[in-house]
Amino acid sequence: MNWGKAVLFVLVVGFLGRSGYAQTDTSAIEREKAALDQLLSTEQYTQAARAYEKLADLYHQVYGYNKYTIDAYLNAISLYTRQGDSLGSYNVHMTVGNYYTQDYFMQSYAEDHLTKALVFFQRTNNRPKIIECRLGIANMVAKKEPTPVSLITELKAIEHMSEQYRQVYFQTYAQNLLADTYLRLKRPDSAYHYAGLSLVRAKAIKVNWLVALNYFYLGIVEQFRNQHRKAIxxxxxxxxxxxxxKNLTTLRQLSRHTAESYAYLNDYKNAYRFEQRALEFTNQFYYSEQTKSIRLQELNSQIKSLAVEKRLAEEQSQHQQMVNYTLIAALLVSILGVVALVFMRRQQKLIAHQQSVIAQQQIRQLELKSLRAMIEGQESERSRIARDLHDGLGIQLSRIKLFVEAHEEQLPHAIKEPLNQFLDEACTETRLISNDLRPYALSTFGLVPALEDLVQKLNLVEGPRLSLEHYGDLPPLGDEASVMIYRVIQELLNNALKHAQAEAITIQLMASDETLLISVDDDGRGGDFAETASRGNGIANIRSRIDYLGGQVMWQSEPQRGTSVMISLPMSRLSQLLTQEV
Structure with missing residues (x-):
């Protein structure tokens, strides 16, 4: 087991300097929003900034990791900056940095916020805040591979500094991070020592999330020692x-490690149950609308900044036009002056138009970047889960099957055959799930062989007859484009198999120098596609992937006359993606 990757990364919003969260209801949020509106209407902006911080905490208590909390914190930063309150502004920068560290895809933004706050607090010699920022940055460094040994020295210095300035909370958290780091460096005895120290202090100061995290680290140590009952x-x-x-990150990792311990104890029923929980928590966290919204939050803020700059440029242009009109009225007697002013106006309009075009291009690039980050995140998590199933549960099941076959003479006949059948079914199910998450043929042989493999497997199941036809020489495709095209065709086949009630489904690929054409046709019942498309998440996923590849998709469907889906992808865009990968 790779213990450097097994240790959990867990934070809740404002993890530093707070004692944990209690549950609340939405009525408290509505009351705080009403009070906030009153403060804004009376221009009490400093009090409104504090109210936004409180509102952010309430959102987190109700929804967990969510975009509403981030919106509230960013509004607080804006108001503090407007009032010239640097301390308030950088306090919230630090909180946002710690909040973003929950999500792997937001690590760079988390580091930016924490670094800004650390520079300010070092300049103002605010020792407790310096400790807090250094802990946040150390927590991110601990997650990098390989874990630097120098991190131990940094964390011990922070622990000593916390003790010197009587910051019990930060000392407790520094000891917790030391336990984390020692686990990653495969030194369980030292990890057990610091997790125990941190647990005692966390209970004393009643910091629930630290108590939970220390219990988790102690469990990993016991699992490392093969004491799986104690670990559980x-x-x-x-x-x-x-x-x-409501900490989904903790729950996901706990479920995975609990499943591993049950597997070592040969309790495969509970092992499977907790593995399923881990998968559910993973999907709930990474694919929820809240999580996707948070990942796009920083990109959206950049888009908003560009929009503000564009609006300021337009206001400047309008003001300059007024000046020009005044000059024209005063210099009508001079033809040369009129010509000069007209030329200036044209130049200003041209500049304003160019700025508008540039801003629109930047917005489009940011939108494409955010879409690519979301899709890459989905594929990365699919690949990781597929590897875990294949290398973890799949290997364990294979070992069990070999053990049973080696000792089958010692087993009663009434037990031997059902046991072999159950093991075969479990192995098959594991391979099917792993292959569906990340097809082996796609990463090994390319798009067309992967589609042929998919069609062949689907034809083994009773249902419509599938056929694949391809014309022309398909040019080399990068991994990113191949995965997206494969997922689109897979989604279309799933829709047809579930809803079309067809007897035959045909997939065609036609490649030319300029365009790759893809069609998926069935002879099923057809229907009102516009109504169906408006409700389906699968259709939205297809459109987003085709948009990213720069293509177009068109559906044709009539009742009792089947459905035809046509996709057109420009080769120039596919070549561009391949160049970027190289």
């Missing part, structure tokens, strides 16, 4: 607290 006891204690705190 610690995991269950941590699980109970994380469930109350």
């Amino acid at each position: 006891d610690y995991y269950q204690k941590s699980y109970a607290i994380a469930e109350v705190e």
Whole structure:
């Protein structure tokens, strides 16, 4: 087991300097919003900034990791900056940085916010805040591979500094990070020592999320020592607290490690149950609308900044036009002056138009970047889960099957055959899930062989007859384009198999120098596609992937006359993606 990757990364908003969260209801949010509106209407902006911070906390208590909390914090930064309150502004920068560290895809933004705050607090010699920022940055450094040994020295210095300035909370968290780092460096005895110290202090100051995290680290140590019963006891204690705190990241990792311990104890029923929980928590966290919205938050803020700059440029242009009109009225007697002023106006309009075009291009680039980040995140998580299933559960099941076959003479006949059948079914199901998440043929042989493999497997199941036809020489495609095209065709086949009630489904690929054409046709019942498309997440995923590839998609469907889907992809865009990968 790779213990450097197994250790959990867990933070809740404002993890530093706070004692944990209690549950609340939405009525508290509505009351705070009403009070905030009153403060804004009376231009009490400093009080409004504090109200936004409180509102952010309330949102997190109700929804967990969510975009509304981030919106509230960014509004607080804006108001503090407007009032010239640097301390308030950088305090919130630090909080946002710690909040973003929950999501792997937001690490760079988290580091930016924490670094800004650290520079300010070092300049103002605010020791407690310096400790807090250094802990946040150290927490991110601990997650990098390989974990630097120098991090131990940094964390011990922070622990000593926390003790010197009587910051019990930060000392407790520094000890927790030391336990984390020692686990990653495969030194379980030292990890056990610091997790125990941190647990005692966390209980004393009643910081629930730290209590849960220390129980989790103690469980990993016991799992490392092959004391799986003790490990499960610690995991269950941590699980109970994380469930109350609505911490999906903790719950996902706890479920995975609990499943591993049950597997070592040969309790495969519970191992499978907790592995399923881990998969559910993963999907709930990474593919939820809240999480996607947070990942796009920083990009959206950049888009908003560009929009503000564009509006200022337009206001400047309007003001300059007024000046020009005044000059024209005063210098009508001079033809040369009129010509000069007309030329100036044209130049200004041209500049304003160019700025507008540039801003629109930048907005489009940011939109494409955010879409690519979302799709890459989905494929990365699919690949990771597929590897975990194949290298973890799949290997364990294979070992069990070999063990049973080696000792089958010792087993009663009534037990031997059902046991072999159950193991075969479990192995098959594991391979099917792993292959569906990341097809082996796609990464090994390319798009067309992967589609042929997909069609062949689907034809083995009773249902419509599938056929694949391809014409022309398909040019080399990068991994990114191949995966997107494969996922689009897979989604279209799934829709046809589920809803079309067809007897035959045909996939065609036609390649030319300029265009790759893809069609998926069935002879099923057809229907009102516009109404169906407006409700389906699968259709939205198809459109987003085709948009990213620069293509177009068209559906044709009539009742009882089947459905035809036509996709056109420009070769120039596919070549561009291949060049970017190289």
